[in-house]
Every structure is written in structure tokens, then in C-alpha cells.
Amino acid sequence: MTPRHHPGGAGDQQVVGAAGVPARSAGAAPHAARSLPRSRGSSSPEGEAPARRPHPAQQVTEQLAARTREILERPRPEESEEQRAREKAVVHECRYLMRLLSTRRRSEGEMRGRLAEREVPADVAHEAMARIARAGLIDDAAFARDWVQQRxxxxxxxDEALRRELEARRVDAELIEAALSEGQSDEEQRCRELVRSRIDHRDRERLREERDGSHRRRLSRRLDALLTRKGYPGDLAVHVIAGELRAAVEDPAA
Structure with missing residues (x-):
């Protein structure tokens, strides 16, 4: 089935259409496809700002278009009405998945879950995911690494909070553990830095001046709740909180 050409479609019709790349029309001039000659000199004129780099979302969209054109455009010379309707549905869901991927990287399970929420028929969802996978746009290992680093x-x-988040996005357990261990910074050091950032100068003054320990207990409970939410182990939280509260009282430079 030959797709209609829509002017100004930014390549979208070619990315997910059901037919091959459209041939040059019969009336087109032979030299029409030639690129314009480049101007001499590759550097920008003095005083002009360098060309702006494309937005990450645009880069992802362009990358997806380039890598999926041959996969998604498949000639179907004798399709039935039912086959055409199914292909249209698959193309529609491919475009939806492309929009998701243009905002950030997604896990395979996350994308399958989104299709399920849309109540996409199983065969259509399977084919749409297969096309995205063949384009090399599903990489749960890279997704998990990026997620851990950014969070x-x-x-x-x-690590426990990160593990829960990746499990919620249906990433395989082995990939989660690999991401948590790869390039892992010291969890205790990160915990200490977080606790230290939540003890301000007023807390330090009250800790040094009080005699009954009431503020110390309140602050300790508050910090423990924070570390629990952030996914730090309980024994590590107790150890770090005690050490940082002690340092806040004893260290004059704190």
C-alpha cells in the first residue's frame, strides 16, 4: 500500500508508514534532489554565535526517524481491508510510543504498560513493540543506568528507593542490581551529605545549648524519617545520624 504524501510532515509519514520510501515523481527535474553548494569556509563569521545544538527531544525524534524508516516501511501490495485497518492501528501506536520516547528513555515494561492502559489489542501492541525494538530503541540496561545516576x-x-522505582517500571532484577553496582558511589557518604545538609546553624546552636536532649531527639526522628523515605537502610541511618549530630555539637567549624 503506497502512503499518501503529506507536505510538512517532518518525515513522520515515512517513519511509520506501511509502504517503502516513495520514488521521485515522474515530473521531477533530475537535478531537483541535488543539495545546494556549500559556501566556502566552514567556520562562522567573526562575531556570530555558533549554531545552537538541537533540543534532546528533537534529537531523539530524528534518530528514531532515521533508524526506523526501513523497518516500519514495508510494501504490502495486496492487503485486505482488515490488514489495512490493523496496519493503521500499529502505525498509530508506534507514533504514540515515539512521542513517549521523545521526552525521556523508557523501559520496555513501562511502554507495554502504557499500551495496556490504552487497551490496545494484544496483537497490535506486540507488533508496535516489536518494531520499536527492531529499531534499537529499547535498552533496559541503559535505562536503568541512567535512572540510577540521575536519581x-x-x-x-x-539504593533501596532506586530499586523500588525500577521495579515499578518493570525492569528485570538482574539489570537493576547491575545498575546499582556499576559506578556506585559510596552510599554511606551520600547519606552523610544528605543528613549534613538538613542540619542548619540553628539546629547546631540548640544542640550545643540544650541540657535535656529534647531537640536532639526531635531532630533525630526527623532525619530518620527522611532517610527512610530516601531508601537508606535503617542501620546505616542510625549510624550516620548519631555521628552527624555528635559532630554538630563537637566541631566548632560546623
Missing amino acids: RSLRALG
Whole structure:
């Protein structure tokens, strides 16, 4: 089935269409497809800002278009009406998955879950996922590594919280453990830095001045609740909190 050409479609019709790349029309000039000659000199004129790098979402979309054109465009010379309807549904779901991938990397289980939420028929969902997989756009190992790195950096999460988040996104247990161990920074050090950041100068003054230990107990409970939410082990939390509260009282420079 030959897809219709929609001007201004930014390549989308070619990415997920059911037919091959459209041939040049009969009336097109032979030289029409030639690229314009490049101007002499590759550097920008003095004083001009360098060309802006494309937005990450645009890069993902362009990459997906380039890598899926041959996979998703398959000539179907004698399709029945039912086959055409199914192909249209598959193309529709491929486009939906592409929109998801244009915002951030997704796990295979996460994308399958989104299709299930949309109540996509099983055969259509399977084919859409197969096409995305053949394009090399599903990589749960890379997804898990990126997730761990970003969440450690931005949210200071402990390994248990990261494990729960990846399990919720249906990543395989072996891939989760590999991501947690790969390039792993010291969990205790991250825990200490988090606790230290939550003890301000007023807390330190009250800890040094109090006699009954009431503020120390309140602050300890607050910090313990924080570390629990962040996914740090209980024994590590107790050890780090005790050490940092002691340092807040004893270290004059704190």
C-alpha cells in the first residue's frame, strides 16, 4: 500500500508508514534532489554565535526517524481491508510510543504498560513493540543506568528507593542490581551529605545549648524519617545520624 504524501510532515509519514520510501515523481527535474553548494569556509563569521545544538527531544525524534524508516516501511501490495485497518492501528501506536520516547528513555515494561492502559489489542501492541525494538530503541540496561545516576544526583536516593522505582517500571532484577553496582558511589557518604545538609546553624546552636536532649531527639526522628523515605537502610541511618549530630555539637567549624 503506497502512503499518501503529506507536505510538512517532518518525515513522520515515512517513519511509520506501511509502504517503502516513495520514488521521485515522474515530473521531477533530475537535478531537483541535488543539495545546494556549500559556501566556502566552514567556520562562522567573526562575531556570530555558533549554531545552537538541537533540543534532546528533537534529537531523539530524528534518530528514531532515521533508524526506523526501513523497518516500519514495508510494501504490502495486496492487503485486505482488515490488514489495512490493523496496519493503521500499529502505525498509530508506534507514533504514540515515539512521542513517549521523545521526552525521556523508557523501559520496555513501562511502554507495554502504557499500551495496556490504552487497551490496545494484544496483537497490535506486540507488533508496535516489536518494531520499536527492531529499531534499537529499547535498552533496559541503559535505562536503568541512567535512572540510577540521575536519581542519585538529583534526589540523593538510597539504593533501596532506586530499586523500588525500577521495579515499578518493570525492569528485570538482574539489570537493576547491575545498575546499582556499576559506578556506585559510596552510599554511606551520600547519606552523610544528605543528613549534613538538613542540619542548619540553628539546629547546631540548640544542640550545643540544650541540657535535656529534647531537640536532639526531635531532630533525630526527623532525619530518620527522611532517610527512610530516601531508601537508606535503617542501620546505616542510625549510624550516620548519631555521628552527624555528635559532630554538630563537637566541631566548632560546623
